[in-house]
Amino acid sequence: MANDNLGPYFALIYEVGIINQIGTAFLEARLPGDLLVSHFGVVSHLIRVCDGATPMELARAFQVAKTTMTHTLAGLEKHGFVEMRPNPGDKRSKQVWLTPAGQQFRDDALTQLAPLFEALGERFSSERVAAMLPDLAEFRSVIDRLRDEMK
Amino acid sequence: MANDNLGPYFALIYEVGIINQIGTAFLEARLPGDLLVSHFGVVSHLIRVCDGATPMELARAFQVAKTTMTHTLAGLEKHGFVEMRPNPGDKRSKQVWLTPAGQQFRDDALTQLAPLFEALGERFSSERVAAMLPDLAEFRSVIDRLRDEMK
DNA sequence: TGTTATTGGTGCGATGTCGTACTATACAGT
């Protein structure tokens, strides 16, 4: 592959980086003071994917170091949004369970975010976004596997 | 807009976050020890877009805080990859100019990265990536403007 | 069963990023 074809890959990395920056800043500006997108992400994952996940499962889901997830979970626990219980199937491990306060936090955040997505939807429809997702997800899956193989 | 349509937006943020994580880790693993993707990005920008850019232009291009760009540029300067000169048109400002060593750094990095993109290209063609770019760029542009308006 | 390698989680130090405050310069309105 000649260097002339590298352009698109770098352009993708660039766009993804910028969107991530703006998106994170956008969301965090509408989240209660000391809560970050990472906190919101974990709570959402517990609701949408599976409650009672282990810290390692969460770290893998968000592709962050396990120490980072420990830190994020400690913050959520301090706010009383999650509860750490021992994992009945593995004494090394734990399970992360959402509390009612955690549910409430997510509901409130969604309410705060609603007007933002309202405005966004008028300029870039959710259908268009949905149409972009399969390719993005496949690309993510490809580099994810590539990463494991080159480990 | 009902909440059922929020899904795609969150999914996009999620995918973008993961791709950013994996992509950054991937690139950084192949960059000389203490150089980061942010350094590579700045040098690339100076080559591809415009040499002699001001720190603020760079900060805006990558959507990072200006203090972050100061830090990144200090690193590049310490390595002798860029040179800071006074901006002839504005005494508050500076200009960032690439040195031959900076050029060399970028060439070397691209060489290191080549096999990676080789492997990637076999599984996800640069044409497919190129096809994704217009929508991503437009989405980026939309949220960028939205951000300014809500400032 | 005993030994070794692997995995889940945490403590710790290093560092990248950010927000705030500050200085110097530029610009706008009078």
Add this chain to the structure above:
DNA sequence: ACTGTATAGTACGACATCGCACCAATAACA
């Protein structure tokens, strides 16, 4: 010209993330 406001860059402190080292528990295997 003068005065208030905005902008470019930096210093500093706060903190999120990471890699490394470590321990406990599990898995692999002889």
